[in-house]
Amino acid sequence: EVQLVESGGGLVQPGGSLTLSCAASGFTFSSYAMAWVRQAPGKGLEWVSSIGGRGDYTYYTDSVKGRFTLSRDNSKNTMYLQMNSLRAEDTAVYYCAKIEAGLDYWGQGTLVTVSS
């Protein structure tokens, strides 16, 4: 059974940093690209970033370029989203998702709140 479990969310001050993790199980992690999607409170879904199965490519939405860095450790079946220079508008539930048949499996999300 595919399982994705996000962790690392919490309250952080504007300008601060946070690293989210996505622990995967139930599939050959290194064979699949992965993604982060976020949802601000009461708002729609926003694709944030994707990474290739071997970490050989990454893509970012414009609003996080230069501030967020996506990486993965295939030996630990884990993906990481390093978030720097956080802003109030980064406040959201962050979901990780597996990419095969589209974004076919999702975690339950972790909440990031950027506030002073």
Added chain:
Amino acid sequence: QTVVTQEPSLTVSPGGTVTLTCASSTGAVTSGYYPNWFQQKPGQAPRPLIYSTSNKHSWTPARFSGSLLGGKAALTLSGVQPEDEAEYYCLLYYGGVRVFGAGTKVTVL
């Protein structure tokens, strides 16, 4: 800034049919945009329904179908059930970058 446009809201009667669409600011949506559709209910993670325009996941009810219609991606719900009331999002692929639509709120009334 690429924008993906969906109807903000649609209302359908139980047992009826409704079609949601997904347009791209870059032009006609083709299969090369690999349209995905997701259903989300309050307090829940999104649930994938359709990928690559018209392919269903093993858990997708038969009453959901995806297509291309008039230069847009489309999601059709046939024989709508009360439990289909939800927010529906499309997702388009732009050669690496992906963009979600703002969502369509479907009300079953």
